[in-house]
Amino acid sequence: MQYETKRRSILKAVSWRTWATMTTAAIVYMFTGRFTLAITIGCLEVFAKMGLYFFHERLWHRLRYGKKEIPAFVVWFTGLPASGKKAIGDAVYRQLQQENLRVERLDSRDVRPLFPKTGFSPDQVDAHIKRAGHLVAMLEKNGVIVVASFVSPYRSSRRFARQMARNFVEVHLNSCVEACEGRDTQGHYARARRGEYRYFPGVHVDYEAPQSPEISIDVDSLTTEQAAQQVVDYLKKEVMSGKPRTAAAQKPATAAATRNHLQPGSTS
Amino acid sequence: MQYETKRRSILKAVSWRTWATMTTAAIVYMFTGRFTLAITIGCLEVFAKMGLYFFHERLWHRLRYGKKEIPAFVVWFTGLPASGKKAIGDAVYRQLQQENLRVERLDSRDVRPLFPKTGFSPDQVDAHIKRAGHLVAMLEKNGVIVVASFVSPYRSSRRFARQMARNFVEVHLNSCVEACEGRDTQGHYARARRGEYRYFPGVHVDYEAPQSPEISIDVDSLTTEQAAQQVVDYLKKEVMSGKPRTAAAQKPATAAATRNHLQPGSTS
Numbered sequence: 001m002q003y004e005t006k007r008r009s010i011l012k013a014v015s016w017r018t019w020a021t022m023t024t025a026a027i028v029y030m031f032t033g034r035f036t037l038a039i040t041i042g043c044l045e046v047f048a049k050m051g052l053y054f055f056h057e058r059l060w061h062r063l064r065y066g067k068k069e070i071p072a073f074v075v076w077f078t079g080l081p082a083s084g085k086k087a088i089g090d091a092v093y094r095q096l097q098q099e100n101l102r103v104e105r106l107d108s109r110d111v112r113p114l115f116p117k118t119g120f121s122p123d124q125v126d127a128h129i130k131r132a133g134h135l136v137a138m139l140e141k142n143g144v145i146v147v148a149s150f151v152s153p154y155r156s157s158r159r160f161a162r163q164m165a166r167n168f169v170e171v172h173l174n175s176c177v178e179a180c181e182g183r184d185t186q187g188h189y190a191r192a193r194r195g196e197y198r199y200f201p202g203v204h205v206d207y208e209a210p211q212s213p214e215i216s217i218d219v220d221s222l223t224t225e226q227a228a229q230q231v232v233d234y235l236k237k238e239v240m241s242g243k244p245r246t247a248a249a250q251k252p253a254t255a256a257a258t259r260n261h262l263q264p265g266s267t268s
Numbered sequence: 269m270q271y272e273t274k275r276r277s278i279l280k281a282v283s284w285r286t287w288a289t290m291t292t293a294a295i296v297y298m299f300t301g302r303f304t305l306a307i308t309i310g311c312l313e314v315f316a317k318m319g320l321y322f323f324h325e326r327l328w329h330r331l332r333y334g335k336k337e338i339p340a341f342v343v344w345f346t347g348l349p350a351s352g353k354k355a356i357g358d359a360v361y362r363q364l365q366q367e368n369l370r371v372e373r374l375d376s377r378d379v380r381p382l383f384p385k386t387g388f389s390p391d392q393v394d395a396h397i398k399r400a401g402h403l404v405a406m407l408e409k410n411g412v413i414v415v416a417s418f419v420s421p422y423r424s425s426r427r428f429a430r431q432m433a434r435n436f437v438e439v440h441l442n443s444c445v446e447a448c449e450g451r452d453t454q455g456h457y458a459r460a461r462r463g464e465y466r467y468f469p470g471v472h473v474d475y476e477a478p479q480s481p482e483i484s485i486d487v488d489s490l491t492t493e494q495a496a497q498q499v500v501d502y503l504k505k506e507v508m509s510g511k512p513r514t515a516a517a518q519k520p521a522t523a524a525a526t527r528n529h530l531q532p533g534s535t536s
Contacts, residue, residue, distance in 0.1 A: 008334020016324055020317055024292060027312050031305060044295055049288055056284055064368070066276020100332075102410055114402050115383070131382055135403070142370055144410040 009057035013050050021045050070101065072140045073239050074165040075231065077149035078158060078210060079173030080202045082184035084219045084227065085149035088173065091228035093147040096235075103145040106136065111150075120199045126157045133161030140165055153201040155208045169239060171231055172213040177202040179220050214238075277325035281318050289313055338369065340408045341507050342433040343499065345417035346426060346478060347441030348470045350452035352487045352495065353417035356441065359496035361415040364503075371413040374404065379418075388467045394425045401429030408433050421469040423476045437507060439499055440481040445470040447488050482506075 025042035029035060075092060077085040086107055093105040111132055112118060118128050129152045136146040152158050162168040180202065181189040192200035201207040210216075215234050217227050293310035297303060343360060345353040354375055361373040379400055380386060386396050397420045404414040420426050430436040448470065449457040460468035469475040478484075483502050485495050 003336055003338065005334040005336055011334065012324075012328055015328075016321070019320055019324065020288075023316055023320065024309075024313060027309055027316070028296065031309055032300075037299065041292075041295055041299060045292060048291055048295070052287055052291065053284070056280075056287065060280055060283075066273040066279065068271055068273055070271065104406065104410055114399055117385075134382055135406075138372065138403075139407070139410065139412075142372055142407065142410070142412040144407075144412070 004057075004061050006058070009054050009061070012057060013053035016053055017046055017050050020049065069143060070240055071167060071242060072102075072143045072145050073167035073169060073235070074136045074140050074146045074148060074161075075169045075171060075235065076136075076152070076158070076161060077147075077171045077173060078152045078213075079219070080175060080177060080180045080207050081151055081188055081200070082180040082186075083173040083175045084183070084224060085151070085173055087224045088171075088217075088219075088227045088231070089147050089149035091224055092231050092235075095228065095232050096145060096147065101145055102143060103147060104139050106132065106146060106148045108132075108150045111135070120197065122154065122199065122205065125152075125199070126154060129154070129157035130160050133157070133164040136161065137164035137166075140167065151201055151207070153205060153207045155210070158210065167239060169215065169235065170210055170213040171215045171217065172210045173219045173227075174209070174216050175219045272325075272329050274326070277322050277329070280325060281321035284321055285314055285318050288317070337411060338508055339435055339510060340370075340411045340413050341435035341437060341503070342404045342408050342414045342416060342429075343437045343439060343503065344404070344420070344426070344429060345415075345439045345441060346420045346481075347487070348443060348445060348448045348475050349419055349456055349468070350448040350454075351441040351443045352451070352492060353419070353441055355492045356439075356485075356487075356495045356499070357415050357417035359492055360499050360503075363496065363500050364413060364415065369413055370411060371415065372407050374400065374414060374416045376400075376418045379403070388465065390422065390467065390473065393420075393467070394422060397422070397425035398428050401425070401432040404429065405432035405434075408435065419469055419475070421473060421475045423478070426478065435507060437483065437503065438478055438481040439483045439485060440478045441487045441495075442477070442484050443487045 021042045024045055025038040028041050029038035032038070075089075077089050079085050086109070089105065089107060093103060096103045108128075112128070115128070115131070118124050129150060132148065132150055136148050139146050148161075152161070158170065162170065184190075188197070188200070189203065191197055192203040197204075199205050215231060217230055219227060222230070289310045292313055293306040296309050297306035300306070343357075345357050347353050354377070357373065357375060361371060364371045376396075380396070383396070383399070386392050397418060400416065400418055400420075404416050407414050416429075420429070426438065430438065452458075456465070456468070457471065459465055460471040465472075467473050483499060485498060487495060490498070
């Protein structure tokens with residue numbers, strides 16, 4: 001959906017002509033030793049070639065050859081409550097934005113208000129994560145990079161999100177319950193311990209840590225910026241370079257089938 | 269997120285040189301009448317300028333000047349059940365796809381399975397349409413054109429979707445209940461009349477026709493292809509050309525505020 005304006009082609013023609021005519025005049029002078037001839041030929045060339053360059057640019061503008069897209073991907077942060085998903089996700093999002101990439105940020109806190117009746121029972125959390133999986137896959141399919149952060153405590157729902165996406169990078173923010181509880185400035189753990197919440201990961205239900213995430217970050221020993229840098233470095237090296245990853249190659253064939261089944265209008 | 273490969277720059281350099289050197293040689297011959305000199309200068313130029321052209325291309329590749337995006341938009345089909353939303357929407361989607369545009373298709377039938385507990389009471393339909401509004405706006409914000417088709421019988425929920433989007437094109441498929449019932453091969457109207465459905469638009473609840481849609485189509489007198497063509501013609505003339513539309517200019521200022529409020533991570 002990107003296009004180049006005629007004004008860009010005109011400016012390129014002028015810029016090219018400045019350099020090219022000086023080269024031509026120099027060559028003519030070298031061979032003939034006649035300064036006036038070199039200048040005359042250079043001047044005539046300016047007009048003839050500037051027009052030619054413009055039309056050459058417009059012709060190439062119609063050709064898609066050699067115009068490539070940086071493949072989109074999903075960065076999925078998972079970890080205990082207060083393990084730093086929101087902060088590190090925000091930092092990664094900002095860095096990707098600065099690269100002029102098309103990128104969307106999805107945090108559980110932004111998505112839940114859209115489904116106000118979604119609770120926190122294992123079934124409801126599973127449905128919530130699967131919906132998020134559909135959403136990130138739809139964005140990714142359309143060339144949008146997604147930085148997602150959800151506690152997503154259950155392996156099965158994270159596996160679903162991975163299968164929906166084409167290029168899924170799971171980032172596990174590794175920390176123990178005690179450290180997260182110590183970091184929790186909003187008092188969620190305290191409320192969970194007082195029984196105001198049920199099913200709180202780390203308190204009432206197990207957080208099922210990923211077995212083979214693409215990235216595992218030891219959040220207790222890193223600052224937010226250091227952790228974000230680790231993620232961005234991985235993305236630049238392993239994902240944005242466009243070279244195939246092992247994990248992607250091992251992706252089960254059912255992923256595409258699931259996507260096609262649920263979005264019949266958008267398969268082609 | 270688009271980039272140009274080095275191979276494209278090399279091919280452009282060769283293509284340009286073919287035309288440009290022939291021009292130079294012709295000019296030199298015109299002025300000197302010396303055929304050999306013209307050919308010699310032409311040959312030397314080939315090598316000097318091909319390299320120059322390549323580096324000139326790579327330099328311009330770094331400049332974003334004059335590279336523009338076709339603005340994304342939302343085409344929202346609304347109309348009674350069996351008024352042709354799915355078929356006409358699919359036809360418009362296919363035509364836009366053929367233009368190499370980034371386009372997503374969202375039909376009510378594809379979205380409802382994601383929220384299996386959403387019923388058809390006015391409140392639930394309103395919530396359903398508002399969720400769809402969030403979804404289309406998120407896609408549009410990221411440069412994706414969306415072709416959406418929902419009965420969306422209530423004005424207030426359609427207004428919400430319009431306010432979420434930046435560039436909203438409402439297409440009303442205009443037809444009476446009798447004509448739609450006659451077209452309904454799936455027997456939905458019959459089931460509604462037998463009382464198997466409640467809140468069926470056109471039978472139990474009013475379908476609130478749009479008061480000022482961007483496009484109103486008299487579906488009873490047009491084929492699916494003709495109707496789709498009307499929509500595509502409007503889009504090309506009024507939306508994809510990039511010129512400001514009156515409706516967009518009149519958009520209430522609250523639209524941006526609502527979006528920012530709900531997606532705090534993606535405002536910039």
